[in-house]
Amino acid sequence: MNIFTSRTLRATAIFCIVASLSACGLPRSGPNKKEIFSGSVLEQGDSFVVSVTDRVNQAAGVAPSLGFSSDFTGAASVGSDTIRAGDVLSLTIWENVDDGLLAGQGANATVLSEVQVDGAGFIFVPYAGRIKAADNSPEAIRRIITEKLDAQTPDPQVMVTRAAGDGATVSITGKINGQGVYAIERPTRTLTAMLAQAGGVSVEPSLAQVKVIRGGKTGSVWFDDLFQYPRYDIALRNGDRILVEADQRSFTALGATGAQSRVPFETRTLSALEAIAQVGGLQTNSADPTGVFVLRNETDEIAKQVMGRDDLIGTQRLIYVLNLTEPNGLFLARDFLIRDGDTVYVTEAPFVQWSKTLSAITGTIGTADSLRDLGQ
Structure with a gap:
C-alpha cells in the first residue's frame, strides 16, 4: 500500500470519528x-x-419549620383524678357495726377491687346502686357512695382509688423503643413524659420528628424542640396517636x-x-x-x-x-x-470534553494506523 493510500485511510478514519462525535456527542454526566x-x-x-x-x-x-398549633398547645392537662369510662376503681367500705350490710361476720371492712367504669360512665355498688363515676374525681365518688350508704348503715367510711385503666390512653408507634398503648396517668400526662414511658426514640434524637394525631388534626415537632421550647410539650388527650419518624427529607x-x-x-x-x-x-x-x-x-x-x-x-x-x-x-x-x-x-x-475529544481522535489515529499496517 502506497503512502497516499495510507494517508487516505487515516484521514478517512479521523473524519468518520469527528463526524460521529459531532452527530452523537461524547459521553458525559449531564448538560453543560x-x-x-x-x-x-x-x-x-x-x-x-x-x-x-x-x-x-x-x-x-x-x-423547615415544625411545631404544634394552638389547638394542641392550648389544651390543659388532663386531671389525673378525673375518672373516665374504662377506668378501674378500687373501693374499701368500713361499717361501724359488727354485722354490716357488706362486711361478713366478724369483719367491718369490705374491699371491692377492680370495679370497672362501664361505657356509660357508671359503676355499681351493692346497696348504693348505680353511681355516675365518669367525669367525677375519686373524692366526689366517695361522697356519693357515703351518702347512699349512710341511710342504711351507721357512719360508713369509704375510700376510692383509681387504678391504671384503659379509659384515657394514647398509642405510640414508629421509631420508639416500646411501641404500644399507654394509659394517661399522673406521671405521663405530657408528651415528653409519655415518650419516656415508652422507652424513648430509637433514632438519632436530632433527626427524630414526633407527630401527634388528635381527631382530624395533626401536628408535628422536632424531638429536640420538645425540650428547647416547653410550649411544645403538650398535654395529651384520650385517643391521641403518636408517631415517631426519622427525618424523611x-x-x-x-x-x-x-x-x-x-x-x-x-x-x-x-x-x-x-x-x-x-x-x-x-x-x-x-x-x-x-x-x-x-x-x-x-x-x-x-x-x-x-x-x-x-x-x-x-x-x-x-x-x-x-x-x-x-x-x-x-x-x-x-x-x-x-x-x-x-x-x-x-x-x-x-476542558473535560476537549480531553475526551482528543482521546477519541488519538484512538482513531491508532485505529487508522492499525488498518494501514494490516493493509501492507
Whole structure:
C-alpha cells in the first residue's frame, strides 16, 4: 500500500470519528452550563436561572419549620383524678357495726377491687346502686357512695382509688423503643413524659420528628424542640396517636460530584456547601466550580421575592447558580439552604470534553494506523 493510500485511510478514519462525535456527542454526566442556561425564561424556556447573592439567600433561605398549633398547645392537662369510662376503681367500705350490710361476720371492712367504669360512665355498688363515676374525681365518688350508704348503715367510711385503666390512653408507634398503648396517668400526662414511658426514640434524637394525631388534626415537632421550647410539650388527650419518624427529607446529587444518588439529610439544616461535602465534594479531575446548580420548585410567594416581581402565579421552576470561584462564592454556598426534594447538579469543566475529544481522535489515529499496517 502506497503512502497516499495510507494517508487516505487515516484521514478517512479521523473524519468518520469527528463526524460521529459531532452527530452523537461524547459521553458525559449531564448538560453543560450553556444547555442549562438555554432553558431560562429569557431564552424561551420555562425556568428562572438565578445567580445566588446575599439577597437571594435571604429570600430563599427558608428552613423547615415544625411545631404544634394552638389547638394542641392550648389544651390543659388532663386531671389525673378525673375518672373516665374504662377506668378501674378500687373501693374499701368500713361499717361501724359488727354485722354490716357488706362486711361478713366478724369483719367491718369490705374491699371491692377492680370495679370497672362501664361505657356509660357508671359503676355499681351493692346497696348504693348505680353511681355516675365518669367525669367525677375519686373524692366526689366517695361522697356519693357515703351518702347512699349512710341511710342504711351507721357512719360508713369509704375510700376510692383509681387504678391504671384503659379509659384515657394514647398509642405510640414508629421509631420508639416500646411501641404500644399507654394509659394517661399522673406521671405521663405530657408528651415528653409519655415518650419516656415508652422507652424513648430509637433514632438519632436530632433527626427524630414526633407527630401527634388528635381527631382530624395533626401536628408535628422536632424531638429536640420538645425540650428547647416547653410550649411544645403538650398535654395529651384520650385517643391521641403518636408517631415517631426519622427525618424523611433528601436531595439528589448529580453530575461531577463524588457520588450521584438520592442523599438523606444528616442535619436539620443543610447548606449547599455541606450537601456537596456530604457526597464527597467536587470531582477534582472533572468538576467545574463555576457551574454548581440547585434545581427547585419554589412557591410563588418565595419566587416573587427572589425574582423581584409580583406577576408570578403558582409554583415556579428556579435554577440557582453558585460560582464557587467568586470572592464571596464559598460564603454564599455556605449560606444557601438546601431543601427537601432539591437537585444539586455540578457541570463538567469545558476542558473535560476537549480531553475526551482528543482521546477519541488519538484512538482513531491508532485505529487508522492499525488498518494501514494490516493493509501492507
